[in-house]
Each structure stands twice: as structure tokens, then as C-alpha cells.
Amino acid sequence: MSNGAAEITTRRPQLGVCYYPEHWPESEWTDHARQMVEIGLSYVRIGEFAWSRLEPNPGQYEFDWLARAIDVLGQAGLKVVLGTPTATPPKWLVDTMPDMIAIGPDGHKRGFGSRRHYDFSHHGYRVECARIITKLAEKFGEHPAVTVWQTDNEYGCHDTTYSYSNAALTGFRSWLKDKYGTIGNMNEAWGNVFWSMEYRDFSEIDLPNLTVTEANPSHHLAFRRYSSDQVVTFNREQVEILRKLSPGRDIIHNFMGMFTEFDHFDVAEDLDISSWDSYPLGFLERRTDLSDAHKEKYLNQGDPDFTAFHHDLYRGTGNGRWWVMEQQPGTVNWADWNPAPLPGMVRLWTWEAIAHGAEVVSYFRWRQAPFAQEQMHAGLNKPDGTADIAAHEAAQVASELDQLDLTVDTSQADVALILDYPSIWMTQIQPQGKDYDPIALHFAFYCAARKLGLSVDIVASGADLSGYELVMVPNLLQVTEHAAAAFEATNAQIVFGPRTGSKTHDLAIPANLAPGPLAQLLQLRVDCVESLRPGIVHQAGGGSISKWREHLTLLATPDDCYQMPDGHPAYVQFGRISYLAGWPDENLLQDVLVKSAERAGLQVQIMPDGVRVRTMGPHKVYTNYGRTPANIEKIIGSESIVQGEGGCIQSASVVITRIS
Numbered sequence: 001m002s003n004g005a006a007e008i009t010t011r012r013p014q015l016g017v018c019y020y021p022e023h024w025p026e027s028e029w030t031d032h033a034r035q036m037v038e039i040g041l042s043y044v045r046i047g048e049f050a051w052s053r054l055e056p057n058p059g060q061y062e063f064d065w066l067a068r069a070i071d072v073l074g075q076a077g078l079k080v081v082l083g084t085p086t087a088t089p090p091k092w093l094v095d096t097m098p099d100m101i102a103i104g105p106d107g108h109k110r111g112f113g114s115r116r117h118y119d120f121s122h123h124g125y126r127v128e129c130a131r132i133i134t135k136l137a138e139k140f141g142e143h144p145a146v147t148v149w150q151t152d153n154e155y156g157c158h159d160t161t162y163s164y165s166n167a168a169l170t171g172f173r174s175w176l177k178d179k180y181g182t183i184g185n186m187n188e189a190w191g192n193v194f195w196s197m198e199y200r201d202f203s204e205i206d207l208p209n210l211t212v213t214e215a216n217p218s219h220h221l222a223f224r225r226y227s228s229d230q231v232v233t234f235n236r237e238q239v240e241i242l243r244k245l246s247p248g249r250d251i252i253h254n255f256m257g258m259f260t261e262f263d264h265f266d267v268a269e270d271l272d273i274s275s276w277d278s279y280p281l282g283f284l285e286r287r288t289d290l291s292d293a294h295k296e297k298y299l300n301q302g303d304p305d306f307t308a309f310h311h312d313l314y315r316g317t318g319n320g321r322w323w324v325m326e327q328q329p330g331t332v333n334w335a336d337w338n339p340a341p342l343p344g345m346v347r348l349w350t351w352e353a354i355a356h357g358a359e360v361v362s363y364f365r366w367r368q369a370p371f372a373q374e375q376m377h378a379g380l381n382k383p384d385g386t387a388d389i390a391a392h393e394a395a396q397v398a399s400e401l402d403q404l405d406l407t408v409d410t411s412q413a414d415v416a417l418i419l420d421y422p423s424i425w426m427t428q429i430q431p432q433g434k435d436y437d438p439i440a441l442h443f444a445f446y447c448a449a450r451k452l453g454l455s456v457d458i459v460a461s462g463a464d465l466s467g468y469e470l471v472m473v474p475n476l477l478q479v480t481e482h483a484a485a486a487f488e489a490t491n492a493q494i495v496f497g498p499r500t501g502s503k504t505h506d507l508a509i510p511a512n513l514a515p516g517p518l519a520q521l522l523q524l525r526v527d528c529v530e531s532l533r534p535g536i537v538h539q540a541g542g543g544s545i546s547k548w549r550e551h552l553t554l555l556a557t558p559d560d561c562y563q564m565p566d567g568h569p570a571y572v573q574f575g576r577i578s579y580l581a582g583w584p585d586e587n588l589l590q591d592v593l594v595k596s597a598e599r600a601g602l603q604v605q606i607m608p609d610g611v612r613v614r615t616m617g618p619h620k621v622y623t624n625y626g627r628t629p630a631n632i633e634k635i636i637g638s639e640s641i642v643q644g645e646g647g648c649i650q651s652a653s654v655v656i657t658r659i660s
Contacts, residue, residue, distance in 0.1 A: 011408040013354045015398055016043030016081070016362030017380060018326060021069035022053050023369055028385075029069060032366065033076035039380075039391060040398020043360050044073050045325065047136075048083025048153045049115070052090040055132060063139050074145025081252070081325075081362075082146050084136065084238055086129045087153040088115045093128060100125040102163035105209040114373065115153075116160045120230035121168040126237060133241050141246030148250045150325070151238045154277065155231050155253065161261035162227050164207045175226045177202045189506040190218035217429045221507045224425045228262035232270075239270045254325035255317075257283050257310050260428075260439065263421040264317045265460045274318030277326035277364070280307050280349060285335035289440035297627075300342040301652060304612050304625040305447040307349060309458070311356035312446075313419065316458040320410045324353045326364035329390035330378025338376070344652035347393040348623050351654045354401075355614040355621035357409045363394060400643060404656070409617040413455040414602055416468040416492075417446055420461035423477040426503050433531025433547055438475040441497060441583065445474045448589045452597065453605040453635070455615045465490035469600040472593075477503040479517045487521060493596040495578045496522065498548055499529075514550075515579075523556040523574045526581075540570030543588025550581040560595070562588070605635050611649060620657045624649040 017036060021029055036044065047054075047066060055061055070080050094101065094112045102110050102119040110117055118125050140146050155161070162168075180186035183199055192198045197216055199205055208215035208223050239251050250272040255264055257276060268274045280302025284295055290303070298304070315322045329346055331338045350361045368379040368388075375383075380391040419442060427438040449456050449472065457468075462482030465471055471490065474497040476483065487494060500522070501515030510516035514526040528551040532538075538545045541562035552569050560573040571592055572579050578596055580589075597604050607613065610626025613635075620639060624630050633647035636657055644655030 011359050013358060013401055013406060013408055014042040014360050015040060015394060016045065016360050017041050018045045018362060018365045021046060022050055029072045033073050033078060036078060037076050039395045042079060043081055043362060044078050045081040045083060045150060045362060048085060048150060049088045051085035051088055051132065054085060058092060061135055070143055070145050079147040080145045081148040081150055082140060083150040084133050084152055089118055097124050102160055103165040105164055107164065107210055116158050119163040119165050119167055120234050121163060121171040130237060130241060133238055137242055137245035146249065148252055149242045149246060151235050151251065151253045153254060154256050156259060156261045157256060161231060164209045169207055172207065172223060172226050173202045173205055176205060176222065190216055191508060218507045220429050221425055228266065231262040232266045235267050236270045252323065255314060260421060260424045268317035273321045273323060274314040275323035275325035276310050276314045278307050278324045279328040279332055281328060281339055281341060282332040282335040285337055289437055298625060299339050301345055301625045304610055305450050308352060308356060309443060309446050311353055312456055313458040315357050322358060323360040323362065324358055325362050327361050329363045329380055330388060333374055333376035342652040343389060346390045347397055348652055348654055350397045351621055352623050355616045359408050363390060404642060411617060412467050413457040415449055415454045415456045415470045416465060417456050417458045417472045418461050418476055419458050420476055423475055426477045426507050427475060435547055436531060441474045444589060445472045448593050450612050451607050452593060453607055453613050462486055465492060468492045469602055470597055473497060473500060476500050478505055484517045493576050493600040495592060495596050497580050498550055498582055522577055522579055524572065524579060525553045526550045527553055538564040540564050541588055542591050543585045545570050545582030545584060547583035552581050608632065618659055620659060622649055622655040624651055624653055627651050
């Protein structure tokens with residue numbers, strides 16, 4: 001959205017860093033700022049965890065130290081991203097308002113002593129947030145060095161989106177009344193006649209935890225929607241204060257990877273820029289959908305598609321404007337195991353983000369802390385202040401950016417992938433198969449497209465699909481009127497995944513069965529579904545179906561079809577529409593996408609193992625996540641190389657070309 005700031009039509013990619021002046025002697029701040037500039041950094045994020053230093057006692061504001069820090073950074077020529085400190089309310093506030101602490105699904109109260117110890121639904125805490133943000137914005141809103149505000153920090157981190165508190169219960173009941181109008185409407189929408197779950201009044205409704213067995217799935221889904229809306233309004237309240245008191249500044253939030261507890265598209269509606277915190281090695285260790293062999297293969301590099309997926313996701317939520325707010329610079333402290341990146345990987349990750357349109361890549365953090373919870377988390381500099389390897393790689397990227405004189409790429413890709421948060425929640429509430437992970441299915445489609453050399457945009461369900469040649473729809477259980485209209489309006493080839501249109505808004509089965517509103521467009525009906533235990537595989541075409549399969553009735557004769565051994569279709573194609581009646585393996589999915597891309601007139605090139613490419617305006621950026629060099633001479637063809645070695649891309653390295 002527009003915030004009234006001066007519109008910048010051409011931006012150059014820049015680098016930044018997260019800095020905590022309160023962690024270091026003030027006598028060192030000037031040297032730190034000078035070193036940042038020497039490396040080639042432009043932005044510095046500060047303040048997001050500093051509430052106890054900003055207000056050590058109720059109403060006792062101590063902003064002078066922060067003012068001096070901002071002055072030092074600004075005088076060095078650095079632009080400041082100032083964070084609101086609401087992710088870390090101080091102990092005195094918790095003690096004066098103990099019910100602001102979130103309650104876990106087990107009914108136990110969370111405690112003070114780390115961070116994110118608050119309840120999104122708590123009105124009193126929101127009032128306190130508005131107060132401290134107002135004071136900060138009055139003090140620093142017009143400071144020339146403060147160019148961007150960050151709201152809070154990593155909404156929902158540490159499983160804090162959902163709270164089962166009295167505040168949440170009160171808010172949820174009011175939300176339900178606003179949504180359904182009458183208790184009768186809600187009872188009917190939820191199917192509460194089942195198991196005698198009918199309510200007489202909204203005041204009788206509890207939260208969907210501590211039930212004997214699973215709660216009504218519609219009840220659970222409604223609570224997820226309510227909780228997502230709480231994040232939206234919590235963020236909006238901060239944005240409104242900052243817009244009023246600090247006009248002309250961009251407002252940003254740093255989202256996370258592998259996180260679907262709230263709708264990022266909804267939150268981003270109130271932001272100017274989306275960002276996310278990119279930790280490729282930490283996330284690789286935490287993923288449960290990857291084999292041990294895959295994790296070992298990319299142990300020190302990260303998965304070749306995971307970070308790119310999130311780059312494109314947050315580019316999509318931010319209306320084209322996005323940053324990496326925290327880029328992993330070395331080992332982290334929070335995964336089960338924490339390997340170090342290969343030399344060159346910090347540079348590769350930075351260039352990959354820039355290739356996907358990042359305006360800023362900001363490293364976490366300036367200097368490794370020798371104390372507290374993150375003392376094992378690397379920074380650009382070691383705890384003693386000497387430069388670590390990431391500092392040298394950041395300086396190398398800064399130098400390369402100066403030499404190449406690039407602009408941020410905001411152009412639309414040829415391929416779109418639809419991601420719908422409510423559909424993800426529906427699948428998580430009723431997976432029907434223990435290993436049915438909707439995020440993993442999104443990754444599978446995205447990875448398959450990237451292996452074919454295609455650039456992908458990730459867009460919300462119902463978004464305008466004009467200009468896309470190929471659209472992938474991995475997991476769209478609910479099909480809204482806007483989504484159905486967008487599919488009808490586009491001329492793109494569309495590949496739908498299983499379970500499309502299988503649920504209504506309130507998580508019931510459509511009256512006409514799946515694919516519900518898309519029955520005529522897809523020319524089929526799903527009569528039966530079954531989840532498949534590990535090891536059960538149905539061959540189809542050159543690949544196979546596992547985890548999930550569907551029994552279809554076709555409403556027309558398909559132009560193309562792959563059958564499973566029992567004769568049931570695994571894949572059907574009617575004109576520009578393709579449908580996968582199960583969870584495809586890599587071979588089947590690649591086959592289907594190649595056919596669809598060719599019908600769309602797109603050129604596909606199968607990438608060497610570990611190599612990926614992203615189009616960046618008139619350039620292409622090739623990255624090699626593999627441990628050995630890769631020959632890309634045939635892939636590059638007539639493209640001219642502007643950075644890197646000709647025809648060969650080294651391990652953990654980058655080649656940049658200009659399209660002829």
C-alpha cells in the first residue's frame with residue numbers, strides 16, 4: 001500500500017545489518033558505524049528488543065541513549081530501521097498486568113524470561129504498546145536518519161499466535177457474533193447437530209482446546225481465523241500510530257520461514273514492505289519432509305529451493321517490495337544441530353535474494369553476543385570484534401553491486417503459484433493422512449518448476465492472474481468466488497493439485513463434492529479419497545502417486561491422461577486445465593509441468609543438480625548449492641557473463657549473465 005512517502009521508481013539493491021547498541025560500550029559505537037560503512041552497508045536495524053532500556057520503570061522514559069546511537073549511525077551516513085519494542089515487554093509490565101501472558105493449548109500459563117510473552121488478544125497490553133510506540137514516534141518520527149519502522153519482531157514466533165486465555169475467549173465470542181450474526185447461523189455452518197454440540201448463545205462457546213477428542217473442525221478453523229485477525233489488528237494499530245507521527249517513512253515487518261499460523265497476505269496489507277528472516281541451515285535441520293540423505297547433501301548450504309520459496313512468498317505479500325531483514329551469517333543457535341556454511345554461501349544467499357527482487361539484504365547480526373540466549377549465534381563479527389568470514393563476503397557483494405550498477409527487479413514472472421493460508425489451516429486440521437503436509441506439497445511444486453529453470457511468483461488465492469503463462473495450484477481446498485473468477489479469466493495453463501475445492505469456507509464437504517465451484521472448469525468429480533501409508537505407491541506415467549489418491553468421475557473426454565494400475569486416473573488434462581488426483585512424486589510432477597509449460601510456450605531447461613536460476617530483469621542469476629562445480633555452458637547459451645567464470649559455476653558460488 002502507499003504510505004504517502006516519495007515514490008521511488010528505481011531502487012538499487014542495498015545491504016544492511018541488525019545492531020544492538022545497548023549490548024556494547026557507547027565508546028565503540030562510532031567505530032562500529034565507520035566499519036559498517038567501510039564494508040558497504042547502508043541500513044541498520046535497531047531497537048526492537050529494547051523496551052526495558054527505553055522504559056526501565058513505568059512512565060520513566062530514557063530515550064537519550066537511543067537518540068545518541070541514532071545520531072552516531074546517521075552521521076556515518078547509515079539509514080536506521082527503528083523497531084517497536086513490543087516483542088519483549090519488560091518484567092515490571094508483566095507484574096502489573098499478569099493476565100497479558102498467553103496461555104498454551106494445555107491450559108498452562110507461559111512465563112517471563114525470554115521473549116514474545118504476550119497475548120495478541122489482550123486489550124490492556126495493546127494499550128501499553130500504543131503508549132510506548134506513540135512516545136517513540138513522537139521522539140524519533142521526524143529524525144532524518146530514521147527512514148523505516150519495523151513493527152514488533154517475528155509475529156507468532158515460538159508458537160505464540162494462539163492463546164487460550166480469557167482475553168482470547170472473550171474476543172473470540174465477539175468475533176463469532178460479528179461473523180455469523182445469530183447462534184443458529186453458526187450452529188448450522190459448523191454442523192453442530194453432530195454429537196449434540198449445539199449452542200444456545202455465543203456466551204456458551206469455549207476455545208477448541210482441552211476437548212476429550214478432536215474439536216469440531218469448523219470450530220478449530222474459526223479460532224485460527226480469529227487468531228490470524230488478531231495479528232492483523234495488532235499490527236494495524238502500530239502502523240496507524242507510525243503513519244500519523246512519522247509520515248514519509250516506510251513500515252515493514254519481519255516474517256519467518258515455515259510459518260503458517262496467520263495470513264501473511266492480510267498482515268502485509270497494512271505494510272509498505274514485507275521482509276523475512278532467512279536462516280537456510282537452521283531451517284534445513286528443522287524440516288521433517290526431507291530425507292537424512294538430502295539433509296547431509298546440503299548440510300552446509302541449505303536446501304536449493306527453500307530460501308527462494310520464501311523470497312517469492314514475501315515478495316508476493318509485499319506488493320512487490322520486500323527485504324531480507326535477517327540473513328544467516330554463520331552458525332545459528334536454535335536448530336537441533338548447527339553446522340557452519342561453506343565459504344561463499346553467505347555471498348550466494350545474498351545474491352539469490354537480490355535476484356528475487358530484494359531491496360535490502362540485512363545480516364543478523366553485527367557482532368556475536370558473548371552472553372545470553374544467542375551467544376552461540378554467529379554475526380558478521382566475532383565476539384571480540386574481529387571480522388568473521390561473513391563480513392568479508394558481505395563486503396564482496398557490496399563491491400560487486402557497485403561494479404554492476406543493478407536496479408531492483410519488480411517484474412512479473414511467467415509462472416505463478418497459488419498459496420492460500422485458510423486452505424493450509426484446513427489441511428492441517430483434517431490432514432486425513434498422518435504425513436500429508438500442505439507446505440511440503442507447495443515446496444514440491446515450486447521445486448519442480450525451479451528445476452526446469454522457471455521463475456515463480458507466489459500469489460494469494462483470488463489474485464489477478466493476468467500476464468502469467470502457467471499457474472500452479474498445489475493445495476486450494478476452499479475456492480472463493482474471487483478465486484474461481486480469476487481461474488476463469490486467465491488464459492494461462494493451470495495445474496491443480498489434489499483436494500482442490502474439497503471444502504467450503506466453514507470446512508464442510510461441498511454439496512456437489514470436490515472440486516466444488518470448479519467442477520465445470522475441471523470437468524471432473526471426486527467420488528472417493530484415500531490416504532496411503534508409507535510404502536504404498538501407485539505407478540502413473542513415468543512417475544507415481546503416494547500419500548494420497550482420489551477416485552474421479554470424468555465429465556468429458558480428457559486430452560491427456562495417466563492412469564494408475566487399477567485404471568483410475570492419476571493425471572488428466574482438458575485444454576488449459578490439468579489435475580493431479582494424488583500426491584505426485586518428482587518424476588510425475590516434472591512430467592506434468594513440462595507438458596503444461598510447453599503448451600504455454602515457455603522454454604524449460606533441466607538444471608544441473610544443485611543449480612538454480614532466477615531471471616532478474618535483463619539478467620539471470622545462477623546459483624550452485626552443490627558441493628562440486630557444475631557445467632552450465634549449454635544452459636547459458638548466448639547469454640553474456642557479467643559476473644563469474646564462463647561455462648562453469650563453482651560450488652557455493654554465483655554466475656550472473658545478461659540476456660541477449
